[in-house]
Amino acid sequence: MKKFKNLKGLVAPMDQSNVDTDQIIPKQFLKSIKRSGFGPNLFDAWRYLDEGEPGMDNSTRPLNPDFVLNKAEFKGVSILLARRNFGCGSSREHAPWALEDFGFRALIAPSYADIFYNNCFKNGILPVILDENIVDRLFSEQSQTVGYSLEIDLENQIVKTPAGEQLPFEVDEFRKHCLLNGLDDIGLTLQDESAIKEYEQQRIKEKSWLFTEMKA
Amino acid sequence: MAQTLYDKLWQDHLVQEREDGSALIYIDRHIIHEVTSPQAFEGLRMAGRKPWRISANIATPDHNVPTTERSAGVDSIVDPVSRLQVQTLDQNCDDFGILEFKMNDPRQGIVHVISPEQGTTLPGMTIVCGDSHTSTHGAFAALAQGIGTSEVEHVLATQCLIQRKMKNMQIRIEGTLQKGVSAKDIVLAIIGKIGTAGGTGFAIEFAGSAIRELSMEGRMTICNMAIEAGARTGLVAVDDTTINYVKGRPFAPTGELWEQAESNWRQLVSDEGAFFDEIVEIPAESIAPQVSWGVSPEMVLPVDAQLPDPAQQSDSVVAEGYKRAMEYMDFKPGMKITDIQLDRVFIGSCTNSRIEDLRAAATVVRGKQVNKTIKQALIVPGSGLVKKQAEQEGLDQIFMDAGFEWRNPGCSMCLAMNADRLGEGEHCASTSNRNFEGRQGHGGRTHLVGPEMAAAAAIEGHFVDVRDWS
Numbered sequence: 282m283k284k285f286k287n288l289k290g291l292v293a294p295m296d297q298s299n300v301d302t303d304q305i306i307p308k309q310f311l312k313s314i315k316r317s318g319f320g321p322n323l324f325d326a327w328r329y330l331d332e333g334e335p336g337m338d339n340s341t342r343p344l345n346p347d348f349v350l351n352k353a354e355f356k357g358v359s360i361l362l363a364r365r366n367f368g369c370g371s372s373r374e375h376a377p378w379a380l381e382d383f384g385f386r387a388l389i390a391p392s393y394a395d396i397f398y399n400n401c402f403k404n405g406i407l408p409v410i411l412d413e414n415i416v417d418r419l420f421s422e423q424s425q426t427v428g429y430s431l432e433i434d435l436e437n438q439i440v441k442t443p444a445g446e447q448l449p450f451e452v453d454e455f456r457k458h459c460l461l462n463g464l465d466d467i468g469l470t471l472q473d474e475s476a477i478k479e480y481e482q483q484r485i486k487e488k489s490w491l492f493t494e495m496k497a
Numbered sequence: 498m499a500q501t502l503y504d505k506l507w508q509d510h511l512v513q514e515r516e517d518g519s520a521l522i523y524i525d526r527h528i529i530h531e532v533t534s535p536q537a538f539e540g541l542r543m544a545g546r547k548p549w550r551i552s553a554n555i556a557t558p559d560h561n562v563p564t565t566e567r568s569a570g571v572d573s574i575v576d577p578v579s580r581l582q583v584q585t586l587d588q589n590c591d592d593f594g595i596l597e598f599k600m601n602d603p604r605q606g607i608v609h610v611i612s613p614e615q616g617t618t619l620p621g622m623t624i625v626c627g628d629s630h631t632s633t634h635g636a637f638a639a640l641a642q643g644i645g646t647s648e649v650e651h652v653l654a655t656q657c658l659i660q661r662k663m664k665n666m667q668i669r670i671e672g673t674l675q676k677g678v679s680a681k682d683i684v685l686a687i688i689g690k691i692g693t694a695g696g697t698g699f700a701i702e703f704a705g706s707a708i709r710e711l712s713m714e715g716r717m718t719i720c721n722m723a724i725e726a727g728a729r730t731g732l733v734a735v736d737d738t739t740i741n742y743v744k745g746r747p748f749a750p751t752g753e754l755w756e757q758a759e760s761n762w763r764q765l766v767s768d769e770g771a772f773f774d775e776i777v778e779i780p781a782e783s784i785a786p787q788v789s790w791g792v793s794p795e796m797v798l799p800v801d802a803q804l805p806d807p808a809q810q811s812d813s814v815v816a817e818g819y820k821r822a823m824e825y826m827d828f829k830p831g832m833k834i835t836d837i838q839l840d841r842v843f844i845g846s847c848t849n850s851r852i853e854d855l856r857a858a859a860t861v862v863r864g865k866q867v868n869k870t871i872k873q874a875l876i877v878p879g880s881g882l883v884k885k886q887a888e889q890e891g892l893d894q895i896f897m898d899a900g901f902e903w904r905n906p907g908c909s910m911c912l913a914m915n916a917d918r919l920g921e922g923e924h925c926a927s928t929s930n931r932n933f934e935g936r937q938g939h940g941g942r943t944h945l946v947g948p949e950m951a952a953a954a955a956i957e958g959h960f961v962d963v964r965d966w967s
């Protein structure tokens with residue numbers, strides 16, 4: 282996983298609540314057995330005027346000129362400013378894979394759906410939570426400034442605005458630690474292998490009905 | 498101290514609590530399907546790791562499988578990309594010795610239908626699957642939740658999940674349901690009330706006399722959509738209904754082990770006086786048959802209502818959402834729900850494809866005909882065993898006589914990863930769980946309803962109030 286420390290990046294606005302993972306990456310692209318290559322199909326149904334299918338040459342497809350990420354001013358964008366309950370719906374990790382592949386490293390919203398929020402951290406994306414009124418204000422600042430950028434300092438848990446304002450945010454210590462160091466949490470969990478084994482042995486003794494053999 | 502059902506389940510699975518508040522939770526059961534697992538198996542191999550406990554896993558392909566003739570098994574899948582994904586699941590399960598119900602196994606079906614059916618879903622378990630509707634299994638008082646692919650790999654490798662404890666919410670439905678109102682209507686009414694983010698960060702326990710009156714199928718329908726209310730997990734306490742359903746299932750314990758298990762399971766209820774961070778109450782009598790009209794499950798109304806006016810909404814974010822939804826659905830404010838004309842009808846999905854759902858729909862359509870304006874009306878049983886049971890009861894004949902298509906089990910038009918899908922602009926009465934833009938096909942328009950409502954809509958060509966329709 283990529284490390285995340287400081288990010289200064291261009292901000293794109295997605296001014297709509299309840300953006301679901303079916304929109305972030307439509308189901309037809311979930312047929313892939315790979316983890317990469319989803320970027321060109323991020324927000325596929327909103328981004329292109331035709332119906333996308335896996336295997337298409339996306340560079341020749343007709344773009345929707347009204348869709349925010351198609352506008353020239355957002356080329357190179359790395360921060361998505363969003364509304365409440367972003368990432369709701371399906372648990373598909375293809376959603377953060379697509380966001381990351383497109384170039385997003387951080388999101389800012391008043392709230393996220395649980396599973397999506399969790400999935401972001403596993404893929405080096407920082408989902409920042411700020412109060413709804415602050416997010417509102419960032420939307421309005423963004424709409425008035427071409428090339429609007431924000432700086433995110435994970436170590437100190439601060440978002441800095443171009444005017445120099447510092448907006449603090451909360452993040453779980455463990456997740457922060459993994460993100461700052463680019464750690465794979467399977468390795469970390471396996472450091473506690475003996476604790477898991479001990480728990481398991483006890484459980485087999487007390488609740489052996491949970492350990493029915495099930496093999497192919 | 499008095500504990501909630503969720504507190505008890507959490508406590509029982511705690512391997513380790515860390516100083517920072519996160520915890521390692523032991524996972525009893527892991528269910529696997531073809532879409533969210535290939536990258537996890539690949540990760541496992543690349544790191545030179547093996548599954549921690551083979552017997553914890555059970556797999557089946559469901560999302561990509563065709564529901565039409567498919568006796569050739571995986572070779573019946575025409576789309577090469579879909580075929581490869583199912584083949585990859587088969588290969589991974591074969592390589593590691595994981596129990597899988599392959600495409601031509603009679604036990605194959607939607608993950609959330611087959612596991613309860615087989616008794617691999619048991620009360621008191623922690624259950625995960627790379628699928629958000631894993632909340633379904635909470636109907637058995639199991640701590641069941643959807644996870645992402647990285648977590649699938651984590652569970653395969655360590656038999657654990659890293660989590661923080663959630664808050665407790667209780668949703669009480671007391672009283673008696675009106676005739677014609679189903680479990681689906683209860684859960685849609687709940688989502689209409691608390692919104693799609695209302696349960697975020699909570700484990701929701703569904704309680705009250707109307708919930709206790711429900712069959713296991715009905716309880717699964719409700720827990721299934723806990724995720725649409727924002728909660729990763731939904732729960733119902735154990736009672737005789739739970740015990741009777743589990744008894745005799747292929748992988749359920751027997752003999753002395755059953756006795757031990759049952760006495761343990763009987764304790765899986767919230768204690769008297771246990772603390773809930775939030776309590777929501779809805780009188781059962783107040784719930785009418787529900788129909789979703791927009792592009793989020795919270796955009797739902799009683800069947801006798803009219804569409805809202807975005808301009809009348811006080812919250813600007815909500816107003817904007819309604820406006821977009823009206824445009825996408827091609828609706829005008831004030832339109833009556835019963836005036837919505839339909840193109841297709843889909844009865845299936847992990848929400849409503851169990852035997853009881855099919856019986857309910859068959860009762861409505863018996864001796865009637867699907868309306869001429871309906872292009873297609875599909876019945877997709879949730880599993881091979883549900884299909885067989887329905888055929889033994891003659892339900893297939895009732896449906897086919899009425900003009901429905903009787904299909905093979907799978908996710909089908911719930912998310913349209915196979916060939917079953919809506920055309921651009923088409924309206925569908927669907928017993929599934931998500932009405933997001935394009936969910937059932939590019940440009941398609943979904944209306945979430947219960948099985949009786951979908952069946953009656955197929956006959957009339959538009960929504961009708963099943964309470965006063967026959």
Ligand code: SF4
Pocket residue numbers: 559560607608609628630846847848907908911912929930
């Ligand atoms: S039926 Fe629909 S919601 Fe259920 S598992 Fe399949 S795709 Fe997901």
